Amino acid sequence: MSLSPKTKRILWVSAIVLVILIALGAWFTWTKFFREEKEVFANEEEHFKYGSLGAEGERGVPYYLWLVLPRIFPDLMPGPGGYKSLGVVWEEGHEIPVGFSKKVVGFERITNNCAVCHTATYRLSEDEVPHVVAAGPAHTNNVQGMLRFLFKAAHDPRxxxxxxxxxxxxxxxxxxxxxxxxxxxxxxYHYVLIPFTKKALLQQEKQFTWMNRYITGGHPKPDWAPGRDDAMNLTKYFMTSMSEDNTFGPTDFPSIWNLGIRSGKDNAGKQMLLNWTGDTPAVRSVLIDSALGLGAPAKPWFLQRMADLDHYLSNLPPPKWPFTETNSINQQFVNEGQKIYARDCAACHEPRAEFTNKVIPISEIKTDPERMYSWSKDAAAEANRRVKQLGIDRPPMVETQNPYGYVSPPLDGIWLRAPYLHNGSVPTLRDLLNPPNERPQSFHRGYDVLDPMNVGFKEPPARRTGPESVLTQPYVLFDTREKGNGNQGHTYGTQLSNEDKEKLLEYLKTL
Structure with missing residues (x-):
């Protein structure tokens, strides 16, 4: 049976209309969900602080949803001020904090980048606007608090x-x-993005249940506290999906400026190591693994971005001691302190020296061992396998640690790297030069007013808050008696006289 000309015309028109509708649907879907807009930044520092790592597809939160969450759930925040109460670095004139990127992939999405853990602030006085230092340790940022806020919000009926x-x-x-x-x-937003984001947050929460597990003896794991994370457990459980092993290895965010002096081999031709326990032999590997952990995709442009970051951070100088009028440098003490440093410190901390960026055995350094226990040969092998599976060729993580211990880093910009030791358990350099039993048992983290005399950050004053003007402490109390927080070890310099300690401190301010 043949079709009439009229029927054929109707079928042809219907087919054309269908093709047009499919094309329009495809265009609409691409435009509203997948179209990417190129980012443009004035300089590499701005790119570092606000640039995307490409994680929007997997980890991106719709911008307007992210924007209003603190308004809807202020009771789930640690204090007033929205996201700022979590210690994020927020520069004047910017609509998002440092370490956050806002990029259009169909719609505007918010994700994190390296700067969320690696941008420092400091103030010379309480009433001063914070100075922002790219690639410094983000000692005010409560990353765990941010995660918990998002997960609690997702559970809330609001x-x-x-x-x-x-x-x-x-x-x-x-x-x-x-x-x-x-x-x-x-x-x-109403019918797709909000329901999908809620579901994604609840699903992601399952990948972080290990944060709240109980450790041996029925005690909960301590909070990470501002300026820290459980770095290698994040890698094990979140990136490589390994089974939980009940370890807890809190670590301070390191500075990542001046990475060139940590890269390659030392003056004697020995390989230098990075990460606190020497887990990685190359700067590029650290950058790649960290970015992958933030959700960056293994796309061709990704390795170029890592190369650009490597170049920028390897050549970025540390900040200079900021006090010029008051608490300025005593040059005579600096000259004397340099001699003490050369005699007692340089072998482990001078760039490319014999023991710098090498693992100092735990039997020698005697600092808290928990971070050391949180990584293993199997974990390194699995991380290497996963990265290779993604088609990325980078120097592999170290699979055989010998000895076990902690890396002794260079001390460039050490005045802005408080608190000290790998777990951030000693508030000032002066405290570090005291015997462990004389170091503070507890102190507050997250305050950024510098202490020029002791070299670190001051203890924050209590504030009057609420309708009854009650004295409260908005900063996080850090207890060195808790698991992973021990302030023992590193007794080098404790035997110095008080005068020599003053001279050494003065020299360390200049690094």
Missing amino acids: FNSDIIMNEIRLVSANNYGNGGLSFIDRQI
């Missing part, structure tokens, strides 16, 4: 499209035509 969209309408109303939400965008 995390629903109606409540969230009402708040989004308020914050985006004045922006329409300049980055705000159109009618279609609002429907996408």
Whole structure:
């Protein structure tokens, strides 16, 4: 039976309409969910602080949803001020904190980059605007607090499209035509992005249950505290999906400026090692593994971005001692202190010296061993296998540690790297030069006013808060008696006279 000309025309028109509809649907889907807009930055520092690592597809949070969460859930925050109460670094004139990137992949998405853990702030006085130092240790940033806030919010019944969209309408109303939400965008948020993000957060929470497990004896694991994370357990459980082993290895965020002096071989031709226990032999490997942990995809441009970061960070000088009018450098003490440093410190801390960037045996250094226990040969082998599986060729992580202990790093910019030791358990350099039993048993972390006399950060004053003006301490109390927080060991310099300690401290300020 042949079709009539009219029927054929109808079928042809229908087919054309169907193709057009499919094409429009594909264009709409690409435009609203996958279209990428190129980022442009004024310089490499801005790129480091706000640039994307490409994790938007897997880890990106819709921008307006991220923006309104603190408004909807202020009771889940540690204090007033929204995300700033979690210690993020937020520069004047920027709409997002340092270490966060805002990129369009279909819609505006928020993700983290390396700067979230590696940008420091300091103030010379309480009333001063913080100075921001790229590639410094983010000693105020409570990363674990941020994760817990997001997970708690996802469980809360207020995390629903109606409540969230009402708040989004308020914050985006004045922006329409300049980055705000159109009618279609609002429907996408209401019916797709908000439900999907809630589901994704609840799913991701399952990958972090190990943070809250109990350790031996029924005691909960201590909080990471601002400026720290459980670095190698993050790698084991989150990146390589290994089974839990009940270890807890908290580590201070390191500075990552001046990486060139930590790269390659020392003056005697021996390989230098990175990470606190010498887990990695190359700067590029550390950058790649860290970025992959943040959700970066193994795409061709990724390795080029890692090369650019390597070049930038390897050549970025450490910051200079900031006090010029008050507490300025005593040059006579510096000259004397340099001699003490050369005699007592340089072999382990002078760039490319005999023991610098080498593992000092735990039997020698005697610092808290928990971070050392949190990594293993099997973990290194699995991490190497996963990275190779992604098609990335990089110097592998060290699979056989000998000896077990901690790496002795160079001391460049040491005045801004408090608290000290691998776990951040000693608040000032002066405390580190005292015997362990004379070091503070507890102190507060997250405060960024410098202590020029003791070289570190001052202990924050209590503040009056609430309607009854109650004295409270908004900063996190750090207890060195808890697992992984021990402040023992590294007794070098404790035998010096008080005068020699003053001279050594003065010299260390200049590094």
